[in-house]
Amino acid sequence: MTVVVKDSITLTLLYSPTPRVVDERTLCCALGTTVEQALEQSGLLRDHPEIALHNADEFVAGVWGRKTTPNHLLRDLDRIEIYRALTVDPMVARRERFQKQGAGRTGLFSKRRPGAKPGY
Template identity: 35%
Template sequence: MAEIAVEVAFALPGHQAVVALSVPLGTTASEAVVLADLPGRFPELPAEAFEQPDLGIFGRRLREPATHRLRAGDRVELYRPLTIDPKQARLARAAEKR
């Protein structure tokens, strides 16, 4: 069976991982995340954090990661939930400057 090279990327503020994989043609974005074994690379997070994360490819969010078939060279990115609303963060930074 033909294989393609892809990457799976995840980052925390102080730690990141980009995992290079060779996967069978037809592998989905969700399947690649499982193959990357991110819970083993980020033991400080609960394994559930990687079960159904928002996924994207090169900064473009995927609507259906469980059915999106990867192409050679794709980089699957896992997006963490926001800890603060971006508008609130801007307001807080502006208030500090005053």
């Protein structure tokens, strides 16, 4: 049995500067690359200066949807996602949508059959 040792890894980097716009890049780098090094090599920091890599309060990134730090070591075929700050609290948005729709037309009681028990 032969073991093949790879000295490079392939990464995918994603950043969405605005809703429904995604900047996706594929990058080959050396084994032992961190998230910070991958961002610098990909050119995302140069093209999107709003990414605050050195501000720990504003910089949020993930690998395959799990939050990570800039010094996280990457593996082959990792997907790095750079998250932007939320503009609206999701719970507030849900509450406003529900109020706009009206309580009688949504949910479990929206489609009642004539003569049926309440809730069925």
